[in-house]
Amino acid sequence: MATERGPGAAYHMFVLMEDLLDKLKLLSYEEEALRRHNMRPLSRHYFALPTNPGEQFFMFCTLAAWLITKAGHPFEQPQEYDDPNAIISNVLSELRSFGRPVDFPPSKLKAGYGEQVCYVLDCLAEEALKYTGFSWKRPAYPTEELEEEEITEDDAELTLNKLEEDVAEEESDNEEDFIDLSVLKAQTYRSDMNDTAKQEEILQSTTDAAEWNLEVERVLPQLKVTVRTDNKDWRIHVDQMHQHKDGIESSLKETRGYLDKLHNEISRTLEKINSREKYINNQLEHLVQEYRSAQALLSEAKEKYQEGSGGVTERIRVLSEITEVLERVKQETEEKGSSMTDGAPLVKIKQALTKLKQETIQMDIQIGVMEHTLLQSKLKEKSNMTRDMHATMIPEATVGTY
Numbered sequence: 001m002a003t004e005r006g007p008g009a010a011y012h013m014f015v016l017m018e019d020l021l022d023k024l025k026l027l028s029y030e031e032e033a034l035r036r037h038n039m040r041p042l043s044r045h046y047f048a049l050p051t052n053p054g055e056q057f058f059m060f061c062t063l064a065a066w067l068i069t070k071a072g073h074p075f076e077q078p079q080e081y082d083d084p085n086a087i088i089s090n091v092l093s094e095l096r097s098f099g100r101p102v103d104f105p106p107s108k109l110k111a112g113y114g115e116q117v118c119y120v121l122d123c124l125a126e127e128a129l130k131y132t133g134f135s136w137k138r139p140a141y142p143t144e145e146l147e148e149e150e151i152t153e154d155d156a157e158l159t160l161n162k163l164e165e166d167v168a169e170e171e172s173d174n175e176e177d178f179i180d181l182s183v184l185k186a187q188t189y190r191s192d193m194n195d196t197a198k199q200e201e202i203l204q205s206t207t208d209a210a211e212w213n214l215e216v217e218r219v220l221p222q223l224k225v226t227v228r229t230d231n232k233d234w235r236i237h238v239d240q241m242h243q244h245k246d247g248i249e250s251s252l253k254e255t256r257g258y259l260d261k262l263h264n265e266i267s268r269t270l271e272k273i274n275s276r277e278k279y280i281n282n283q284l285e286h287l288v289q290e291y292r293s294a295q296a297l298l299s300e301a302k303e304k305y306q307e308g309s310g311g312v313t314e315r316i317r318v319l320s321e322i323t324e325v326l327e328r329v330k331q332e333t334e335e336k337g338s339s340m341t342d343g344a345p346l347v348k349i350k351q352a353l354t355k356l357k358q359e360t361i362q363m364d365i366q367i368g369v370m371e372h373t374l375l376q377s378k379l380k381e382k383s384n385m386t387r388d389m390h391a392t393m394i395p396e397a398t399v400g401t402y
Helices: 007-026 029-037 053-070 084-097 115-132 160-173 181-197 209-223 234-283 285-341 344-392 396-401
Strands: none
Touching (some): 007 029, 007 115, 029 053, 053 084, 053 115, 084 115, 234 285
């Protein structure tokens, strides 16, 4: 390709193959294509890795023909012994008819696997989905219910009103398990009044300490207050921000040491590389000069060779022209020599002379006949004139007697 590909380009065909498999499942290829030919379903990387080239090529041809037909273009299902080149040419022509670019040689598809095979099938699957009216929609993510967290009294900021509301709610949910704070406050108020009334009296407890501890342990779980906090509270977000900040700072302290160490090592390595490079350049300076001089001599030799090759080419052209002229002269010489040694023209000349003689004789005879006929006509005309002259010379007396 014209553009440079990144390091992840080698794994692009695996992603393309997974997308192709999803599109084939949307088109129900297992029911419509595979069961008809008794084939197994495709794996995630079937066309991305070489397993059985013959089987993979036949599977490619079968799926391509089915997808083209699914996209609205009738396409004959290829057989196992058909010409692979003809099948590939027909598939690529159909792909171009959909307006898809094909910038790779057809021989890439003969192997039956690879990025080009996945590309062709993926384009045909997209055209089939378009023809069937399928359209991709945005994913709908399920709403996750946030878990309710319990925080202790040290982390919660409580007010008296909120505490009373929470206690009232808990009393309405389970009146048997919690103590009514209003009753407790009334009792406390009465006890305070009693204390103020009996300030001078000394109270002495008659309750056993062990029983008191057991009662405290029994009532202690009921006295704990649980507050259900909202995760959208800004205080929780602030606490989380402080926690994340502390974590980042602690991690940064550890990481900065490693980064500084790595920076120092890289700096030392670069200094060593620079020093070695300078040393090598100094040691190989004469070799570099020799290499440059050799390069100059080589360029001169190449120029001379080009000049000499140009003269040789011109001389070869002149030689070819001279050879053509020589061949033409040889051909003319051979034709003249063959005409001089051949007796056929002489025989033709003799035959022509004989024919001319015969024609001359015939012409002489015809001329003689014509002269004779002309002479006879002249004599006849002369005799007629003589007779007419004699007829005019008869005497008039003789005429009168008659």
